[in-house]
Amino acid sequence: MECFMNLFSEGEGRRPLGITVTEDKTLASVGLTYLDEHDEIGFEMLKPKDQDQKIRHTIDPTVEDLHGALEHLCHYYYHRDRADEIRKEPVTIGEGKDKTPFSSKFTIDVFTLEENDEEIYMPSGPNLNIHGTGVELTVGPHNEDDMYGFRIKNNTKFPVFPYLFYFDNSDFSIKQLSKSLYGNTIQVLKPSFKNAFIKEYNITLPGPDKESLTLVDLPAFEDSNIYNHVSVLKAIVAYLGTQYQQGRQLSSLIWCYNISKPRFTIVDGDNLNLVKDITGPKAIKNVTVLTTNWNKGATVGANVAKPRTVASVASSLQRYEKAESQLKTLFGTGVTPVTFERFGTFSDPAARKAMLDGASTVDPLELIRSLLSNKNEVLQVQSEACETKKLSGTTAGNRLRAKLELEIQKKRQEVQELIKELEDMAEDDTERKAIQEETVEAGQDILRWKATLENIELVGSAFTV
Known part of the structure; x- marks a missing residue:
């Protein structure tokens, strides 16, 4: 191929390639094939263990495209084989004969994930990482949508920060699966106030003006447990109501939402309603929805498989934009001026451009600075708490009360069904005791939920945690 010959003969200031050219296929890892009918260059895996993997991607027969492809191959094999060398010469810890490979101090388990009733992904089935074999998966229609x-x-006895990468020999890409959040040395802020749910941080912004502010970390609903919801709401209402009585008002509220989540869950909906119930129609203009992790859909480093890479990034971008659009619809942004901002950390400018398509991400420091100019507004939950003194007297508390009443209604129906099942069951049925215990437990749930309902109706419940 002319472009291959020119690659080594032309001095165009290209970076040198760390490759060895051979005509013996048994010594090579990857072969180049010229496809006459398409006037393109294809790739062929030559190692026996890789030959079942077909490479569908091709490039144009130009020096520039060939150099880019080979450079990417060098990058891929360098990092893959470097990992092999580390395994051959493992770092050891200990003294004398007691030295053991450092890697032996860690275990990695791989599981299929299944979503439970609370829409949380949990490990399911056996560990797929079999000792001495590793993980072997055959992907087909039966498991192509599985998550792991x-x-x-x-x-x-010391902290270690893992970085997980996926080496895909179908397109020679290296994708970042997980990046340690704690591998860098950062200044840790200590709260000036904290309790079981709330934290306050006094912050002085850098710059000549030395602007200062108080950042309040409010809790959110993290699962579908109704008792946890009551505890979280009581903490928020008590704190905000007390702050209002003391003459302190919040200038803005930032809700952070992970845009890379696979779907918008029921718990997400509960938190969205919580934000709207806290602020009310007047203060909602001071709400900023900060969608995070826009970088999750980008690949790491350059990628020779341009068709697949662009499709992958575009797919993630489309999914994230669809999720963002859904959030805007749920907030009713055509009526209420909720501000939306994007945040993501991109180490690769090319990945940033491909992922955001020219759109910008916000700098957290600049976002906070801009929010300082907001006009303070009394939050709906603050005025409601001070007027009614009852948790159920707030919009958020009333929503929670309705949810509790619905749960009690469902549980009563469940008890009736269990009683009917017991009536139809023989006295010597082996399942009878288990059904009786389930009936008693359901009845106790009803009593606890009714007590919770009575508690949030009490005067003063808006200011007790």
Whole structure:
């Protein structure tokens, strides 16, 4: 191929390639094939263990495209084989004969994930990482939509920060699966006030003006447990109501939402309603929805498989934009001026451009600065708490009360069905005791929920946690 010959003969200031050219296929890892009918260059996996993997991507027969492809191959094999060298010469810890490979102090389990009733993904089935074999998966129609999770156990006495990458030999891409959040040295802010639910941070912004502010970390609903919802709401209402009585008002509220989540869950909907119930129609103009993790859909480094890479990034971008549009609809942004901002950390400018298509992400510091100019507004939940003194007297509390009443109604129906099942069951049925225990437990749930309902109706319940 002329472009291949020119690649090594032309001095165009290109970076040198760390490759060895051979005509012996048994010594090569990857072969180049010229496709006459398409006037394109294809790739062929030559190692026996890789030959079942077909590479569908091709490039144009130009020096520039060939150099880019080979450079990417060098990048891929360098990092893949470097990992092999580390395994061959493992770092050891200990003294004398007691030295053990450092890697032996860690275990990595891989599981299929299944979504439970609370829309949380949990490990399901056996550990797929079989000792001595590794993980072998055959992907087909029966499991192509499965999700997988990793559990890494550190058996050393010091912290270790994992970085997980996926080496895909179908397109020679290296994708970042997980990046440690704690691998960098950062200044840790200590709260000036905290309780079981709320934290306050006194912050002085950098710059000549030395602007200062108080950042309040409010809790959110993290699961579908109704008792946890009551505790979270009581903490928020009590704190905000007390702050209002003391003459302190909040200038803005930021709700952070992970845009890379696979779907908008029931708990997400509960939190969205919580934001609207806290602020009310007057103060909602001071709400900023900060959608995070826009970088999750981008690949790491350059990628020779341009058709697949662009499709992958575009797919993620389209999914994220669809999720953002859904949030805007749920907030009713055509009526209420809720501000939306995007946040993501991109180490690769090319990935940033491909992922955001020219759109910008907000700098957190600049976002906070801009919010300082907001006009303070009394939050709806503050005025409601001070007027009624009852948790159920707030819009958020009233929504929670309705949810509790619905749960009690469902549980009563469940008790009736269990009683009917007991009536139809023989006295010596082996399942009878279990059904009786389930009936008693359901009845106790009803009593607890009724007590909770009575509690949030009490005067003063808006200011007790």
